Amino acid sequence: MKSWLEKRALLSPDQIGLYAGKSAWTFREMNEEATELAEKISPHIQNQSPVALLITNQPQSVFLIHALQKIRVPVLMLNNRLSQKEWQYQLKDSQAQLVIYQDQFVINTDRAISIDELKTGECWPYVPFEEEDVCSVMYTSGTTGNPKGVMQTYDNHFSSASGSAFNIGHRPDDIWMCAVPLFHISGYSILMRSVIYGIGVRLYEKFDERSIHADLVNGKGSIISVVTTMLERLLDVKNERYHSFFRCMILGGGPAPLHMVERCHDEHIPVFQSYGMTETASQFTTLSPADATRKTGASGKPLFPGEIKITDEQGEGCDDYVIGEILVKGPSVTKGYLNNPSATQEAFSEGWLKTGDVGYLDEEGFLFVADRRSDLIISGGENVYPAEVESVLSGHPAVKEAGVVGKKDDRWGEVPAAFIVLIEEVEKETLHNFVSKRLAGYKVPKMYRFVNELPRNAAGKLVRRKLKEEINHESV
Amino acid sequence: MKSWLEKRALLSPDQIGLYAGKSAWTFREMNEEATELAEKISPHIQNQSPVALLITNQPQSVFLIHALQKIRVPVLMLNNRLSQKEWQYQLKDSQAQLVIYQDQFVINTDRAISIDELKTGECWPYVPFEEEDVCSVMYTSGTTGNPKGVMQTYDNHFSSASGSAFNIGHRPDDIWMCAVPLFHISGYSILMRSVIYGIGVRLYEKFDERSIHADLVNGKGSIISVVTTMLERLLDVKNERYHSFFRCMILGGGPAPLHMVERCHDEHIPVFQSYGMTETASQFTTLSPADATRKTGASGKPLFPGEIKITDEQGEGCDDYVIGEILVKGPSVTKGYLNNPSATQEAFSEGWLKTGDVGYLDEEGFLFVADRRSDLIISGGENVYPAEVESVLSGHPAVKEAGVVGKKDDRWGEVPAAFIVLIEEVEKETLHNFVSKRLAGYKVPKMYRFVNELPRNAAGKLVRRKLKEEINHESV
Numbered sequence: 001m002k003s004w005l006e007k008r009a010l011l012s013p014d015q016i017g018l019y020a021g022k023s024a025w026t027f028r029e030m031n032e033e034a035t036e037l038a039e040k041i042s043p044h045i046q047n048q049s050p051v052a053l054l055i056t057n058q059p060q061s062v063f064l065i066h067a068l069q070k071i072r073v074p075v076l077m078l079n080n081r082l083s084q085k086e087w088q089y090q091l092k093d094s095q096a097q098l099v100i101y102q103d104q105f106v107i108n109t110d111r112a113i114s115i116d117e118l119k120t121g122e123c124w125p126y127v128p129f130e131e132e133d134v135c136s137v138m139y140t141s142g143t144t145g146n147p148k149g150v151m152q153t154y155d156n157h158f159s160s161a162s163g164s165a166f167n168i169g170h171r172p173d174d175i176w177m178c179a180v181p182l183f184h185i186s187g188y189s190i191l192m193r194s195v196i197y198g199i200g201v202r203l204y205e206k207f208d209e210r211s212i213h214a215d216l217v218n219g220k221g222s223i224i225s226v227v228t229t230m231l232e233r234l235l236d237v238k239n240e241r242y243h244s245f246f247r248c249m250i251l252g253g254g255p256a257p258l259h260m261v262e263r264c265h266d267e268h269i270p271v272f273q274s275y276g277m278t279e280t281a282s283q284f285t286t287l288s289p290a291d292a293t294r295k296t297g298a299s300g301k302p303l304f305p306g307e308i309k310i311t312d313e314q315g316e317g318c319d320d321y322v323i324g325e326i327l328v329k330g331p332s333v334t335k336g337y338l339n340n341p342s343a344t345q346e347a348f349s350e351g352w353l354k355t356g357d358v359g360y361l362d363e364e365g366f367l368f369v370a371d372r373r374s375d376l377i378i379s380g381g382e383n384v385y386p387a388e389v390e391s392v393l394s395g396h397p398a399v400k401e402a403g404v405v406g407k408k409d410d411r412w413g414e415v416p417a418a419f420i421v422l423i424e425e426v427e428k429e430t431l432h433n434f435v436s437k438r439l440a441g442y443k444v445p446k447m448y449r450f451v452n453e454l455p456r457n458a459a460g461k462l463v464r465r466k467l468k469e470e471i472n473h474e475s476v
Numbered sequence: 477m478k479s480w481l482e483k484r485a486l487l488s489p490d491q492i493g494l495y496a497g498k499s500a501w502t503f504r505e506m507n508e509e510a511t512e513l514a515e516k517i518s519p520h521i522q523n524q525s526p527v528a529l530l531i532t533n534q535p536q537s538v539f540l541i542h543a544l545q546k547i548r549v550p551v552l553m554l555n556n557r558l559s560q561k562e563w564q565y566q567l568k569d570s571q572a573q574l575v576i577y578q579d580q581f582v583i584n585t586d587r588a589i590s591i592d593e594l595k596t597g598e599c600w601p602y603v604p605f606e607e608e609d610v611c612s613v614m615y616t617s618g619t620t621g622n623p624k625g626v627m628q629t630y631d632n633h634f635s636s637a638s639g640s641a642f643n644i645g646h647r648p649d650d651i652w653m654c655a656v657p658l659f660h661i662s663g664y665s666i667l668m669r670s671v672i673y674g675i676g677v678r679l680y681e682k683f684d685e686r687s688i689h690a691d692l693v694n695g696k697g698s699i700i701s702v703v704t705t706m707l708e709r710l711l712d713v714k715n716e717r718y719h720s721f722f723r724c725m726i727l728g729g730g731p732a733p734l735h736m737v738e739r740c741h742d743e744h745i746p747v748f749q750s751y752g753m754t755e756t757a758s759q760f761t762t763l764s765p766a767d768a769t770r771k772t773g774a775s776g777k778p779l780f781p782g783e784i785k786i787t788d789e790q791g792e793g794c795d796d797y798v799i800g801e802i803l804v805k806g807p808s809v810t811k812g813y814l815n816n817p818s819a820t821q822e823a824f825s826e827g828w829l830k831t832g833d834v835g836y837l838d839e840e841g842f843l844f845v846a847d848r849r850s851d852l853i854i855s856g857g858e859n860v861y862p863a864e865v866e867s868v869l870s871g872h873p874a875v876k877e878a879g880v881v882g883k884k885d886d887r888w889g890e891v892p893a894a895f896i897v898l899i900e901e902v903e904k905e906t907l908h909n910f911v912s913k914r915l916a917g918y919k920v921p922k923m924y925r926f927v928n929e930l931p932r933n934a935a936g937k938l939v940r941r942k943l944k945e946e947i948n949h950e951s952v
Contacts, residue, residue: 305483
């Protein structure tokens with residue numbers, strides 16, 4: 001196949017595909033930009049290993065993403081908030097052949113080139129791609145071990161896009177507002193939908209509630225993807241009804257508190273709560289506004305043709321209302337982790353991906369997520385895996401062991417908090433600096449508490465639930 | 477995967493999925509009907525060979541089609557207008573294990589069971605299906621040789637459905653009017669879209685222009701699929717503007733004459749001309765009403781993400797405006813012909829399906845079909861392959877050779893006409909009866925002309941174009 005942007009430019013050359021600030025690009029113009037970049041990148045490409053991007057939400061980033069599709073190398077989307085060490089890990093693990101970065105970032109590798117350094121190049125050899133080829137790679141952490149590179153194929157993105165269209169409808173004049181990061185699947189998937197559907201994306205460099213509010217009121221977009229924190233901030237500034245062109249707010253990245261759902265209902269905000277992950281190429285289930293008040297706390301039903309089942313510890317299917325592990329299956333689900341067959345094998349059971357999240361289905365098939373996988377902390381829409389933070393803390397010579405949990409926070413939903421058993425005395429600030437050097441800012445604990453021991457079950461396994469109860473009861 | 481209807485019934489149980497006459501069924505009710513039928517059919521199933529259906533456009537037929545998806549056997553859709561001999565050929569060639577037929581049909585095989593004979597059965601073993609499994613088989617004839625069974629996978633149908641939605645938009649309240657036969661891809665694909673999108677189908681037993689007109693005026697449907705003859709008949713009775721709910725008329729099965737396109741434009745009928753075939757799981761290119769007057773005679777651009785190329789006799793790509801063979805590629809294209817690897821191999825070139833049709837692309841990528849494959853005759857939306865009719869005629873002892881072409885016809889667009897070189901004298905009526913016993917009525921020539929020889933080129937190949945010119949110049 002030709003690249004998706006190339007096809008879209010053939011089908012809808014004069015349609016606006018991208019809005020950013022006061023500028024706009026038709027699909028033809030986008031394709032020209034991407035072609036130019038592809039020609040510049042091409043001389044630096046040695047093989048089919050990923051090319052990493054270290055970018056922000058800029059039009060240039062959109063063109064870069066499409067340029068990499070043109071030369072058919074998978075893109076590794078680096079979270080720009082991570083630390084050097086975290087980036088290094090991903091580059092090494094993915095065997096990335098090149099990093100292309102925006103000028104404001106510094107990355108320590110000899111395989112990096114800044115966007116401005118890219119010089120007019122030569123024609124690249126045209127390599128058609130197949131649906132099952134890897135399009136993008138994004139790293140996620142898990143219960144244990146190192147972060148893993150989730151492979152997202154073209155078919156994954158296409159299926160996710162079609163399932164979403166069948167769910168919320170597709171209007172040829174839709175404009176999808178993107179204030180979520182392009183390096184997350186939430187943002188990246190909007191770019192894919194834009195070329196697959198032939199609709200415009202309105203790109204925001206960052207989330208500013210006042211300007212987004214103004215755009216919603218003035219009919220600048222019909223769909224927006226947000227995380228809970230963003231919706232909270234939007235509600236804070238809301239003083240006018242949104243334009244009738246606006247028809248759909250996709251809410252992801254953690255559960256929405258009841259008061260928020262009710263407020264949206266009262267204010268006629270069409271919120272679609274959703275559940276998904278990097279491994280499902282964006283939302284996997286969605287709850288329509290019509291069901292939101294009837295099914296409080298639910299995450300909805302799978303997008304067509306995805307499937308969900310709940311299993312107990314023996315892998316047997318659970319009855320309705322019985323809590324177990326959430327497994328997902330369908331064409332939007334990843335085929336596995338990059339260069340990591342053992343993690344892939346461990347993650348799947350007979351074609352079903354074991355999410356590690358816990359929940360149940362009701363008799364109508366609505367999913368209720370009881371607990372995110374591995375005590376996942378969701379802070380401002382970003383995933384923080386306790387095991388990863390604990391592992392860094394334990395690496396400090398003064399620390400014997402650590403337990404990290406989410407502490408409720410008005411602004412971020414949750415922030416990480418650390419319980420620490422010491423070997424020898426150490427300042428909290430010293431620990432804080434130690435972690436800050438190794439992990440992205442949003443992963444660094446906002447609270448440290450020294451304790452004599454950590455709660456463990458009979459098998460000796462850390463019971464984070466107890467720490468969580470302790471910290472959150474205090475804070476209430 | 478579960479069957480599509482089963483999933484849809486889980487996602488949208490209370491949505492109406494089927495309207496027929498004064499009755500209507502929700503997806504939940506449809507699923508119950510299909511489950512009951514699956515239980516009745518199940519005891520008759522021995523293996524994974526196709527089950528043939530000999531049916532008309534009845535609600536029962538819809539449930540049967542979904543029942544077969546439930547037990548995961550491919551369905552062979554028999555054209556109910558064919559002759560016994562033609563049916564026998566398809567049953568044998570496909571190794572069909574069973575024929576389920578409506579009472580009004582008689583089919584000579586011991587593997588047949590009428591719908592009414594199906595008795596309450598047992599639970600069938602749940603067999604999940606995969607995207608690449610064959611969902612349906614439909615026979616088409618070609619330039620030479622016997623009819624071939626086109627395999628349509630679930631993925632083919634899904635891709636066709638999504639490509640169409642991205643093109644014409646998808647509204648959750650759409651109702652698709654189906655007056656084309658369910659045994660053709662045009663009708664079958666509407667059923668697939670219904671469960672994939674979650675929208676209603678309004679099913680008509682046959683095409684009656686007055687009742688369809690009334691339904692279009694009264695807002696009973698938002699989309700309709702028609703062939704040229706149907707549109708002509710609709711225009712004949714049109715005396716009122718269609719309802720604003722009606723938004724899309726997909727026109728297939730042969731080119732639309734200019735006067736018809738202009739009339740539709742004047743009457744505000746949103747006609748989407750299309751080009752497709754059994755091998756592409758319904759329309760492959762579509763021309764929007766916006767482009768219809770600007771691009772007279774065009775068949776539009778491919779549905780996303782399908783691709784088209786034009787090649788010359790050496791298989792090299794043609795420049796814009798240069799006529800050559802039309803090749804198609806994409807996830808909606810068949811993987812080949814059932815039990816016929818040699819025909820499959822012959823039909824494909826490096827992953828591209830050679831349609832046998834002839835045409836060109838303009839500089840914007842619009843397809844213009846110059847000539848249908850193998851002098852295909854399209855009569856009232858049905859395909860008639862000259863080679864098939866000639867082969868039957870040549871089988872008569874009095875006939876030395878025959879040439880069959882399309883003669884212009886006011887009602888049907890074209891009808892078959894036969895030029896015959898005799899060995900010995902014979903009555904036209906005798907020949908007519910001979911052919912009628914062996915071929916469907918619409919394939920039987922409406923005119924016979926005895927000639928001394930047939931026009932052939934230097935290589936001795938029949939030049940049907942000359943016969944066609946001769947007959948049509950006379951009739952003008």
